[in-house]
Amino acid sequence: MKILMFGRGVIATIYGWVLQQAGHDVEFYVRPGRAATYGDAVDLDLFDMRRRVWGRRVAEKWPVRFHGALLPSVVFGTLDQPPTDRERAVRQAFREAGLRIKERPDFRGWLWVHFASDAGMFAQGLRVGSLSQLAGATGDLREALLAGRELLPLLQARGLDLRRHRGGVLPFRTPTWLTAPVLAWLTAHVAPARVSLTAHSDPDAEEPREVCRDTLAEARRLGIPVPRLEAAEPHFARV
Structure with a gap:
């Protein structure tokens, strides 16, 4: 799946990395001028909690320095409506990346x-x-x-x-x-x-x-x- 992440802050960086690890084609959309500021690599230093309660430390270079934690689940939601086919496909992409889905109807x-x-x-x-x-x-x-x-x-x-x-x-x-x-x-x-x-x-x-x-x-x-x-x-x- 081709995935476009809006911005390259903490959240976009975490999930962009994990989705690319799962085999997806990930790109980032940033404001004009920000690409040069960010550079073309990320120094990752995070705790991956998808499979271990206490987390597994990940320290690697990924094509902006980042420290944080990857929680084992990700929150999705709707406005009291069932998800569309496209939204279901996005949920499946996250599941394939090893993340659990938490649904929030409101x-x-x-x-x-x-x-x-x-x-x-x-x-x-x-x-x-x-x-x-x-x-x-x-x-x-x-x-x-x-x-x-x-x-x-x-x-x-x-x-x-x-x-x-x-x-x-x-x-x-x-x-x-x-x-x-x-x-x-x-x-x-x-x-x-x-x-x-x-x-x-x-x-x-x-x-x-x-x-x-x-x-x-x-x-x-x-x-x-x-x-x-x-x-x-x-x-x-x-x-």
């Missing part, structure tokens, strides 16, 4: 939950320097979870039925005296979990700031109080 809602949880984590990460600083830090992870919990009413205000996303919101509804130490232990001692945070070490990265700005603007538009996100605003507000 994919828009799943993305909203994911976006809000990112905003909670990013807000605390920006307060302490970067997301990488949260690894093994019980107190900071507790604040990140509480920031995410404060965003649940925002999701409801946008019309999201949280009952359809119990798994996604569970970490924020569970008491933090339980979840924060567990996350701290995992991100300190389990390599794939640790890398998922430590790979985000750039204190000047723009994506965390954009996520926090967009989320705070939407909360203010809908009149939803988000005190922790507001407290972090000096770290992501445009100067």
Whole structure:
């Protein structure tokens, strides 16, 4: 199958590599001028978790330096409609690459939950320097979870039925005296979990700031109080 990946960030790089390993013809579509910036090779350094719970480290050159983890499953979804034949073919390509498929019938809602949880984590990460600083830090992870919990009413205000996303919101509804130490232990001692945070070490990265700005603007538009996100605003507000 010929596959065109839009952009060459972390996600496109991970799945472009794994799909090419499965025998597909993969190309990347990037903005004008970005191709020269990226170069024609990737230095991969990741944990492949498709067949081992603890992951298998992969360090190789693949035709932009990358560190991260390849999880054993990939999320697909629809907007309460069955997938088309073309969408089924894409799912099969990922299965043939050794990945399990997780289906989300309310994919828009799943993305909203994911976006809000990112905003909670990013807000605390920006307060302490970067997301990488949260690894093994019980107190900071507790604040990140509480920031995410404060965003649940925002999701409801946008019309999201949280009952359809119990798994996604569970970490924020569970008491933090339980979840924060567990996350701290995992991100300190389990390599794939640790890398998922430590790979985000750039204190000047723009994506965390954009996520926090967009989320705070939407909360203010809908009149939803988000005190922790507001407290972090000096770290992501445009100067």
